[in-house]
Amino acid sequence: MSYISKPKFKHPQMRTNDIGLTRRDYEGTLTTLCGGCGHDSISAAIIQAASEMSLQPHQVAKISGIGCSSKIPSYFMSKAHGFNSVHGRMPSVATGANIANKDLYYIGISGDGDSASIGLGQFCHIVRRRINMLYIVANNGTYGLTKGQLSATADIGSKTKSGEESQFDSIDMATLAIELGASFVARSFSGDKKQLVPLLQAGLTHKGFAFIDVISPCVTFNNTDFSTHGYKNTWENNIALSEIDFVPMREEITTSYAPGKEKEITLHDGSVVHLHKTGNNYDPSDKENALHHINAYKKQGKIATGLLYINQTTSDLHELQDTVNKPFNSLGVQDLCPGSEALRDINSTFR
Amino acid sequence: MPELIQSSKVSTITKTNDFVVKFANVNGSGSASANSMFAKAVFRMGIPISPHNIFPSNIQGLPTWYEVRISEQGYLGRRGGVDLIVAMNEQTIGKDIASVVPGGYVLYDSSKMLANELLRDDVTYLPIPLKDICLTEFEKPAQRQLFKNIVYVGALSAFLNIDFKVLTGLVGDQFRGKEKLILPNIHALELGHHYASDNFECPLTLRLEKSNKNSNKILMDGNTAIGLGSVYGGATIAAWYPLTPSTSVVDSFGKYCKRLRIDPGTGKKKYSIVQAEDELAAIGIAIGAGWNGARAFTATSGPGISLMQEFLGLAYFSEVPIVLFNIQRVGPSTGMPTRSQQGDLLCCAYASHGDTKHVLLLPSTPKECFEFAADAFDLADRIQSPVIVMSDLELGMNEQICDPLNWDDKRLYDRGKVLTADQLEEIEKYGRYLDTDGDGIPYRTYPGTHPEKGSYFTRGSSHDSYAAYTEDGTVYAEVMDRLALKMRTAVNYLPEPEVSETTTNKLAMLYIGTTASAVNEVLDNLAKKGITMDTMRVRAFPFHDSVAEFIENHELVYIIEQNRDAQLKSLLKIECNTHEEKMHSILSYDGVLITAQFIEQSILESMQKLDASGEVPA
Ligand SMILES: Cc1ncc(C[n+]2csc(CCOP(=O)(O)OP(=O)(O)O)c2C)c(N)n1
Ligand code: SF4
Ligand SMILES: [Mg+2]
Numbered sequence: 001m002s003y004i005s006k007p008k009f010k011h012p013q014m015r016t017n018d019i020g021l022t023r024r025d026y027e028g029t030l031t032t033l034c035g036g037c038g039h040d041s042i043s044a045a046i047i048q049a050a051s052e053m054s055l056q057p058h059q060v061a062k063i064s065g066i067g068c069s070s071k072i073p074s075y076f077m078s079k080a081h082g083f084n085s086v087h088g089r090m091p092s093v094a095t096g097a098n099i100a101n102k103d104l105y106y107i108g109i110s111g112d113g114d115s116a117s118i119g120l121g122q123f124c125h126i127v128r129r130r131i132n133m134l135y136i137v138a139n140n141g142t143y144g145l146t147k148g149q150l151s152a153t154a155d156i157g158s159k160t161k162s163g164e165e166s167q168f169d170s171i172d173m174a175t176l177a178i179e180l181g182a183s184f185v186a187r188s189f190s191g192d193k194k195q196l197v198p199l200l201q202a203g204l205t206h207k208g209f210a211f212i213d214v215i216s217p218c219v220t221f222n223n224t225d226f227s228t229h230g231y232k233n234t235w236e237n238n239i240a241l242s243e244i245d246f247v248p249m250r251e252e253i254t255t256s257y258a259p260g261k262e263k264e265i266t267l268h269d270g271s272v273v274h275l276h277k278t279g280n281n282y283d284p285s286d287k288e289n290a291l292h293h294i295n296a297y298k299k300q301g302k303i304a305t306g307l308l309y310i311n312q313t314t315s316d317l318h319e320l321q322d323t324v325n326k327p328f329n330s331l332g333v334q335d336l337c338p339g340s341e342a343l344r345d346i347n348s349t350f351r
Numbered sequence: 352m353p354e355l356i357q358s359s360k361v362s363t364i365t366k367t368n369d370f371v372v373k374f375a376n377v378n379g380s381g382s383a384s385a386n387s388m389f390a391k392a393v394f395r396m397g398i399p400i401s402p403h404n405i406f407p408s409n410i411q412g413l414p415t416w417y418e419v420r421i422s423e424q425g426y427l428g429r430r431g432g433v434d435l436i437v438a439m440n441e442q443t444i445g446k447d448i449a450s451v452v453p454g455g456y457v458l459y460d461s462s463k464m465l466a467n468e469l470l471r472d473d474v475t476y477l478p479i480p481l482k483d484i485c486l487t488e489f490e491k492p493a494q495r496q497l498f499k500n501i502v503y504v505g506a507l508s509a510f511l512n513i514d515f516k517v518l519t520g521l522v523g524d525q526f527r528g529k530e531k532l533i534l535p536n537i538h539a540l541e542l543g544h545h546y547a548s549d550n551f552e553c554p555l556t557l558r559l560e561k562s563n564k565n566s567n568k569i570l571m572d573g574n575t576a577i578g579l580g581s582v583y584g585g586a587t588i589a590a591w592y593p594l595t596p597s598t599s600v601v602d603s604f605g606k607y608c609k610r611l612r613i614d615p616g617t618g619k620k621k622y623s624i625v626q627a628e629d630e631l632a633a634i635g636i637a638i639g640a641g642w643n644g645a646r647a648f649t650a651t652s653g654p655g656i657s658l659m660q661e662f663l664g665l666a667y668f669s670e671v672p673i674v675l676f677n678i679q680r681v682g683p684s685t686g687m688p689t690r691s692q693q694g695d696l697l698c699c700a701y702a703s704h705g706d707t708k709h710v711l712l713l714p715s716t717p718k719e720c721f722e723f724a725a726d727a728f729d730l731a732d733r734i735q736s737p738v739i740v741m742s743d744l745e746l747g748m749n750e751q752i753c754d755p756l757n758w759d760d761k762r763l764y765d766r767g768k769v770l771t772a773d774q775l776e777e778i779e780k781y782g783r784y785l786d787t788d789g790d791g792i793p794y795r796t797y798p799g800t801h802p803e804k805g806s807y808f809t810r811g812s813s814h815d816s817y818a819a820y821t822e823d824g825t826v827y828a829e830v831m832d833r834l835a836l837k838m839r840t841a842v843n844y845l846p847e848p849e850v851s852e853t854t855t856n857k858l859a860m861l862y863i864g865t866t867a868s869a870v871n872e873v874l875d876n877l878a879k880k881g882i883t884m885d886t887m888r889v890r891a892f893p894f895h896d897s898v899a900e901f902i903e904n905h906e907l908v909y910i911i912e913q914n915r916d917a918q919l920k921s922l923l924k925i926e927c928n929t930h931e932e933k934m935h936s937i938l939s940y941d942g943v944l945i946t947a948q949f950i951e952q953s954i955l956e957s958m959q960k961l962d963a964s965g966e967v968p969a
Contacts, residue, residue, distance in 0.1 A: 056802065057802075058799055058803075058806060059799055061643070061798045074808060074820075078806065079803065079806050080798070080806055081796075081797075081806050081807065081808075081809070082808040083808075083809040083810075085635070085665060085811065086635075089631060089632070089635045089662065091635075092627065092631065092632040092636045092638075093635050093636075093639035094639060095632075095636050096588065096590065096635065096636035096637060096638060096641070096643070096645075096647060097639035097798075098639075099623045099636070100587075100588065100639070100641075100643035101643050101644065101797075101798070103799070104798060121629065122631070122632055124628075125627070125628040321620060322618075322620055323621075324620065324621050325617075325619070327645075328588065328621070328623070328645040329643055329644030331621060333585060333763050336582075336585040336587065336612070336621060337583055337585060337762075338583065338611040338612075340757065342611060343756055343757065346579065346607075347756055350569035350570055350571045350755075351395070351568075
């Protein structure tokens with residue numbers, strides 16, 4: 001159960017990161033998800049990504065909706081504040097939180113039911129609003145928590161364990177995010193930590209709205225051979241358009257470029273993303289090209305993964321609204337209240 | 352010469368500083384600013400007025416009315432009946448003329464003949480060829496249309512004896528910075544004034560005389576005051592979705608933020624306004640911001656309130672402060688979007704599924720809108736729960752005379768129980784929902800406060816004192832009991848009812864919000880008939896104990912409200928454990944402000960009935 005806390009004991013030789021924290025400092029409560037659930041691999045990948053990046057856990061806010069996937073925030077970084085909101089409405093809560101304090105890292109976690117059905121409107125609008133955050137959809141093609149109904153990301157012809165077959169066109173959250181102006185869009189697979197961890201790190205570092213659609217199989221309800229969101233299909237048909245390494249800013253000076261590097265992208269804080277050769281010379285800065293590739297692969301039954309699109313020139317909501325540098329939640333009466341004299345002047349305009 | 356000359360002189364009502372002028376216009380014709388210029392001129396002459404917009408849910412072409420009650424005695428409710436109509440709308444002119452009391456006046460555009468059936472022999476007609484005057488005097492088609500309105504205001508100044516200097520002063524104020532517009536407007540006023548004084552005996556028997564009743568008063572609408580109160584109260588985030596009649600709350604917040612919330616050093620903004628995709632997102636944004644320690648609000652009306660229910664339950668149960676302004680309009684459903692009602696009391700008091708309860712503040716004047724708006728942010732932080740300010744269209748969108756707004760510069764924001772990093776250092780084990788003080792209000796922390804301590808998981812699912820998920824029924828019930836205690840604690844922070852009480856009165860009136868505008872007139876009129884009453888204006892929910900005591904202390908209490916189902920009375924029944932039979936409802940729900948006449952009539956009828964049945968309190 002989630003309220004059983006993990007043993008606090010730290011092995012003296014446990015490796016510490018740059019800020020002296022161990023992996024354990026990034027863990028959350030024990031999972032209550034089904035054994036083998038893809039969502040647990042996402043929690044593990046976040047733990048690894050954050051500890052490698054030396055994020056201060058308390059500088060992170062974890063926000064989710066409702067669903068098995070939305071429980072993920074419980075399972076990493078107990079020292080971060082978390083907010084399990086209502087079904088499909090994580091984007092609005094994350095928006096408000098981000099406006100209130102621009103200085104934290106925001107990780108939004110949602111499911112395909114949460115974001116592609118009940119919350120599709122909110123999803124579209126948070127993308128448009130360019131909130132500076134990392135938004136993860138743990139996508140299993142089904143409603144895990146309500147026991148396996150088909151979701152809107154289930155592909156036509158895909159079948160759940162109960163044998164129900166999807167009859168409707170699916171919603172591709174990644175192409176949708178690209179169309180709506182997300183400045184960082186990736187897709188990955190919970191089973192492929194090597195790909196997912198650097199994407200999470202790049203997404204967390206990216207300034208602006210970063211979205212990662214993570215195929216995350218539901219072993220209990222949607223992991224059949226006929227499900228396009230099961231392990232089998234995802235292993236067999238996932239094509240990495242680009243493979244990346246993430247080199248945090250402080251390591252940059254010492255790390256030599258990985259072999260086979262095709263391109264490098266410097267993020268706003270000086271961290272670097274290395275794109276490896278995948279043979280297809282994929283350019284993730286070209287929106288049309290990204291959409292074309294994703295759709296072309298989809299036609300062949302393939303799932304395009306990796307860093308699909310990145311644009312570092314867009315501004316986030318705070319820049320667009322030209323808000324002050326100090327977080328709103330630190331402003332006090334001296335900063336905010338115009339005082340009695342101004343009010344006297346205002347009164348005089350109503351006479 | 353006027354096209355219509357009455358054969359014999361009709362007898363006219365003679366009144367000074369005590370009558371009703373009504374303007375009947377077509378919406379989108381530019382009449383609004385002319386009409387409010389008229390109202391403001393009377394206000395500046397020192398005479399109390401109460402203007403009321405009766406407008407359609409439409410942008411152009413439908414009938415709209417603007418009714419100005421002028422009352423030296425300061426009766427600010429609607430009176431009913433019209434003494435002078437400015438009949439500018441051909442679609443409604445029949446009804447408009449019929450609405451004038453015998454002895455009253457009809458000002459109309461005589462560029463076109465008035466149909467015979469519109470002639471009454473008990474009113475006086477004031478024909479002015481508005482269209483023809485504007486056609487000869489102005490060149491641009493837009494001006495010809497717009498200035499008709501200004502010309503009739505000019506004519507009224509002669510008819511009613513409005514100080515012309517006051518009018519020209521108003522024009523100067525209105526077009527400050529757009530000086531080119533001043534001269535043509537003054538010219539239009541003069542055209543009307545001259546035409547009226549040349550062709551009629553001016554002033555009429557209805558007339559104005561300078562007074563001194565408005566010294567130091569202001570004329571403001573409630574939504575402007577709420578927006579301003581939110582600036583003063585420290586709100587930094589407004590999230591909203593446009594909905595009449597709440598829209599102008601955010602307009603006002605934005606207008607004053609632009610002026611008052613720009614960082615002088617950098618020119619950057621100390622506020623953010625997000626026009627959300629719907630009301631669900633609007634309240635979600637406010638909740639996310641409130642959780643993260645910024646003061647945030649949303650403003651809406653009935654349909655938005657319906658959409659916000661799930662989130663209100665989350666904020667109540669997970670204890671997140673937010674402020675919600677509900678500018679009530681007529682429901683159910685889309686109802687009458689541009690009419691007023693007090694119809695959301697029940698659905699706000701207990702908004703959302705499960706056992707919930709929310710603090711409601713019930714303002715009745717623009718000044719109170721300002722104060723309650725600012726107070727709402729302190730209150731929400733103090734009790735860590737939503738605070739809903741219940742205004743209505745009548746208060747929100749009509750200008751009202753009130754005392755000037757004031758602010759105590761010594762006042763600090765009450766951010767409630769928030770732990771700092773230093774305080775967390777001192778604490779062995781932090782529990783987000785521990786009732787350390789025994790008042791039901793726990794301590795919260797903002798995200799990012801302390802590296803090791805103070806983090807917690809906010810959730811709408813059942814949780815224990817340490818914010819951990821639980822399905823233990825006993826623990827759940829303890830949390831629910833604490834939340835009930837918290838609401839009882841909240842009452843200590845809420846504005847007390849306003850009471851006027853003697854030891855001898857057995858009858859009383861109890862009411863909220865805009866109903867107050869009619870009450871002093873009702874009291875005066877009843878007193879003339881030898882009936883005296885105590886009054887209580889309730890200003891917040893949950894109720895103070897004094898509310899139940901007030902009902903206890905009287906034999907009969909009229910609960911006056913503006914909805915069909917006696918929602919205030921229902922709340923009193925549920926919450927006050929008092930004698931139901933003592934409460935008699937007076938209900939008005941036609942969408943326009945309740946009148947003194949209606950209340951008085953209802954009281955007299957009910958007393959007659961009780962008299963007949965021998966139950967009247969002696
Ligand atoms: C308003 C509302 N309607 C329905 C539900 C029931 N419900 C809970 S989770 C869920 C679907 C979750 O699916 P998804 O977001 O894909 O998460 P998963 O469990 O698959 O990870 C539903 C329908 C709810 N919590 N709230
Ligand atoms: S039901 Fe599916 S999604 Fe939910 S925990 Fe189990 S495997 Fe994971
Ligand atoms: Mg799912």
